[in-house]
Amino acid sequence: xxxxxxxxxxxxxxxxxxxxxxxxxxxxxxxxxxxxxxxxxxxxxxxxxxxxxxxxxxxxxxxxxxxxxxxxxxxxxxxxxxxxxxxxxxxxxxxxxxxxxxxxxxxxxxxxxxxxxxxxxxxxxxxxxxxxxxxxxxxxxx
Amino acid sequence: xxxxxxxxxxxxxxxxxxxxxxxxxxxxxxxxxxxxxxxxxxxxxxxxxxxxxxxxxxxxxxxxxxxxxxxxxxxxxxxxxxxxxxxxxxxxxxxxxxxxxxxxxxxxxxxxxxxxxxxxxxxxxxxxxxxxxxxxxxxxxxxxxxxxx
Numbered sequence: 691x692x693x694x695x696x697x698x699x700x701x702x703x704x705x706x707x708x709x710x711x712x713x714x715x716x717x718x719x720x721x722x723x724x725x726x727x728x729x730x731x732x733x734x735x736x737x738x739x740x741x742x743x744x745x746x747x748x749x750x751x752x753x754x755x756x757x758x759x760x761x762x763x764x765x766x767x768x769x770x771x772x773x774x775x776x777x778x779x780x781x782x783x784x785x786x787x788x789x790x791x792x793x794x795x796x797x798x799x800x801x802x803x804x805x806x807x808x809x810x811x812x813x814x815x816x817x818x819x820x821x822x823x824x825x826x827x828x829x830x831x832x
Numbered sequence: 833x834x835x836x837x838x839x840x841x842x843x844x845x846x847x848x849x850x851x852x853x854x855x856x857x858x859x860x861x862x863x864x865x866x867x868x869x870x871x872x873x874x875x876x877x878x879x880x881x882x883x884x885x886x887x888x889x890x891x892x893x894x895x896x897x898x899x900x901x902x903x904x905x906x907x908x909x910x911x912x913x914x915x916x917x918x919x920x921x922x923x924x925x926x927x928x929x930x931x932x933x934x935x936x937x938x939x940x941x942x943x944x945x946x947x948x949x950x951x952x953x954x955x956x957x958x959x960x961x962x963x964x965x966x967x968x969x970x971x972x973x974x975x976x977x978x979x980x981x
Contacts, residue, residue, distance in 0.1 A: 697903030701894060705887035712856070713882060721860050722878040728861040798868040798930035 727820040730804065732789060734825055743786040747778065747807075749799040750792050750823065760791070760826055767799055768806075775811075782813065791819035791826070837965060840958045841895060844908060847955065848892030851934055855885035865932025869918050870925070902966070908959040915952045919945060 692700075712719045727733055737744065746763035748755045755765040764781060766774045782788065788807060792800040800818045807813040819825065855862040863881035866872065872880065891911070894904035922929045923945040931948055 692899050692903070694903045694906065697894065697900040698907070700900065701887065701890050701903065701907060704890045705883060708886040708890070709883040712859075712886065719859050719882055722863055722882055726860060728864050729858050730861060731864075792928070795864060796867040796870055798865070798928045801864070801930050 728818075730801070730818055731820040732817040733820050734829055737789055737819065740787055743783065745778075745781055745786050745788045747788055747790040747800075747803060748792075748823075749790050749803040750797075754793075754823075760823075763791075766790075766803055768802055771806075778807075779811070784814065786813075786815065788813055788816045789819050790816065791822045794822045794824040795820075797822060837962060840962055841901070844905075844955065844958055844962075845892045845895040848888045848895065848908070852885045852889035852892060854934055855881070855932075856889070859885070862932055865930040868927065868929040868932075869922055870927060871918060871921065902963065905959045905963050909956060909963070912952045912956040912959070916949060916956070919948050919952065923949075 709719075746760045747766045748759045748763045749767050750759075750765075751767060752765060752770055755763075755767075759765070764774070764778050766778050788804075790800040790804045790807070792798070800822060804816045804818050808816050821828075859881050862885065863878055866877040866881055867874070887907075888911075891904050891907045894900040895908070897904075919929075919931075933948070
């Protein structure tokens with residue numbers, strides 16, 4: 691049996707070398723430094739270029755939605771799901787691109803709402819807005 | 833080694849390998865999940881999103897490698913203490929986080945934190961049990977120093 695510090699050093703070294711190799715050869719790893727959207731995200735620019743039916747979903751708390759939101763967005767957050775999903779199901783049709791947003795990059799509810807719509811309601815085209823409401827506000831203030 | 837110990841060892845290794853593969857496949861998504869904990873600056877979180885999955889992968893392999901298994905189990909203990917602290921602070925601050933653990937996201941808040949805390953406690957308990965059950969190999973006795981001539 692190897693001495694513990696030797697094994698720990700080996701683990702740290704192996705992980706660091708593999709991570710560096712990933713950074714060198716895997717473009718997805720280099721995206722970490724580019725503020726690139728994740729595979730389940732879309733940018734505001736791409737959303738604006740989308741031709742076809744588009745449904746914005748606001749996953750922030752109801753009070754924040756009431757204060758302000760993206761035009762035509764529907765509220766749908768995990769806390770008020772049962773009350774709010776009815777309107778979403780009424781508006782949604784097959785082929786509609788759904789884009790979910792919450793406050794910013796550091797909020798989790800948009801990802802959870804998008805996942806639930808995909809897997810429990812079989813929505814076929816759901817993305818998360820990269821940067822969320824903060825990105826929209828920033829774009830509007832320019 | 834008992835059957836239970838073998839099963840636990842395989843399960844821990846499987847959990848770490850599965851968690852690692854999902855994160856390596858989409859490091860940007862894992863980075864987004866890390867940001868929801870609001871603990872680290874963006875650049876540090878990006879570095880962690882790149883490195884931690886590979887560390888989990890190496891740990892998963894080492895758990896199954898008898899020569900390094902004990903060290904890997906200590907890493908499992910340390911990592912789960914860190915994960916518990918991260919989820920605990922998020923629960924205390926009532927943050928809206930995505931676990932970032934195994935790919936499928938779940939918005940975690942309120943009582944939703946409990947399953948995640950319970951799961952990490954179970955991994956921690958399994959690793960501690962395995963460490964206690966298999967004490968470190970005894971150091972072979974040193975031969976007595978030669979007597980003076």
